[in-house]
Amino acid sequence: MLPSSAALLRWYDRHRRTLPWRALPGRTADPYHVWLSEIMLQQTTVAAVIPYYRRFLDLFPTVEDLARAEPDTVMAAWAGLGYYARARNLHACSRAVAAAGGFPRDMAGLLALPGVGAYTAAAIAAIAFGQPVVPVDGNVERVTSRLFALADPLPGSRKTIARHAATLNASAAARARASDFAQALFDLGAGLCTPRQPACALCPWRDSCAGLRQGIAASLPAKAPRAARPVRHGVHFLLTDASGHVLLRRRPEKGLLGGMLELPGTDWRDTPWTGSEALAFAPADADWRAAGRVSHVFTHFTLHVDIYAARVGHFPNTMARTGGMAVAHADLDMSALPSLMRKCVAAGWPATEA
Numbered sequence: 001m002l003p004s005s006a007a008l009l010r011w012y013d014r015h016r017r018t019l020p021w022r023a024l025p026g027r028t029a030d031p032y033h034v035w036l037s038e039i040m041l042q043q044t045t046v047a048a049v050i051p052y053y054r055r056f057l058d059l060f061p062t063v064e065d066l067a068r069a070e071p072d073t074v075m076a077a078w079a080g081l082g083y084y085a086r087a088r089n090l091h092a093c094s095r096a097v098a099a100a101g102g103f104p105r106d107m108a109g110l111l112a113l114p115g116v117g118a119y120t121a122a123a124i125a126a127i128a129f130g131q132p133v134v135p136v137d138g139n140v141e142r143v144t145s146r147l148f149a150l151a152d153p154l155p156g157s158r159k160t161i162a163r164h165a166a167t168l169n170a171s172a173a174a175r176a177r178a179s180d181f182a183q184a185l186f187d188l189g190a191g192l193c194t195p196r197q198p199a200c201a202l203c204p205w206r207d208s209c210a211g212l213r214q215g216i217a218a219s220l221p222a223k224a225p226r227a228a229r230p231v232r233h234g235v236h237f238l239l240t241d242a243s244g245h246v247l248l249r250r251r252p253e254k255g256l257l258g259g260m261l262e263l264p265g266t267d268w269r270d271t272p273w274t275g276s277e278a279l280a281f282a283p284a285d286a287d288w289r290a291a292g293r294v295s296h297v298f299t300h301f302t303l304h305v306d307i308y309a310a311r312v313g314h315f316p317n318t319m320a321r322t323g324g325m326a327v328a329h330a331d332l333d334m335s336a337l338p339s340l341m342r343k344c345v346a347a348g349w350p351a352t353e354a
């Protein structure tokens with residue numbers, strides 16, 4: 001038996017979350033707000049996204065403002081959210097939307113936008129344009145696997161869960177309020193059907209929940225055991241000059257942290273670097289001192305970075321030829337410096353001041 005859409009919508013009308021990107025009851029959401037928040041929410045939690053979202057809207061109140069912005073300004077506003085390829089796609093997408101005079105309203109048009117996958121397209125189509133589609137994020141995946149007691153582990157079960165989720169809005173009540181229905185599913189997952197201890201006694205769908213009936217709800221969705229995350233090693237050099245500038249360079253456009261700034265350094269490889277191996281990559285002859293280690297967890301590996309720090313009167317003349325740039329330490333906050341590199345600067349900074 002499919003759960004009652006009307007019961008879920010009644011619950012949502014009483015308990016909906018107030019979120020900065022969410023339209024007030026009875027109002028239509030702005031597709032720019034929905035799109036921006038959804039891209040950011042792919043990175044981290046609602047609480048962590050809110051300050052970034054507000055800052056973006058202050059800097060770029062409309063999608064046209066974002067499209068006109070310099071890439072470095074967008075990257076700097078994004079810095080700290082991780083996955084910089086998403087920031088580049090975000091900027092490319094804003095340009096495509098501005099050039100077309102607005103967001104497409106249908107799934108096919110949305111899916112053709114840079115960086116917009118099936119989930120984000122469905123979220124925009126449902127929330128901003130009232131299309132009867134069910135966006136399947138982690139919350140909806142969890143609710144669906146429990147409702148239908150789908151016990152096969154993720155990620156293999158993802159397609160089956162999505163197929164069941166797509167049936168949830170079959171009723172006329174759900175289709176009449178497609179935007180609210182999608183957001184009600186998100187809120188049910190975030191508020192009651194939580195990962196560890198679902199509050200089933202309060203759930204508007206408890207009477208039709210097979211997971212609850214079978215006593216397995218809290219264990220779903222099952223997950224296949226993860227392989228251990230591999231470790232990589234790198235060395236980066238914090239070179240400062242007498243007036244407090246830091247030597248940076250830009251990473252290649254393609255690849256991890258593509259187009260972002262970094263301290264000069266070695267590749268990241270599977271084996272640790274010896275000091276003499278690493279110093280061959282130093283950006284200048286200087287009195288290099290080991291200044292600590294920073295660890296950073298990426299999705300597919302953990303990186304250990306050894307920091308070497310040195311101070312010189314002036315940066316080497318070869319700096320511009322090798323792609324280096326001098327950035328005042330006070331301006332680093334406003335630069336497109338990823339969190340990993342911010343940690344490296346913080347680790348090495350006192351050593352250069354000593």
Ligand code: SF4
Nearest residue numbers: 193200203206209217
């Ligand atoms: S009854 Fe419990 S497990 Fe089932 S959907 Fe509701 S909160 Fe989730």
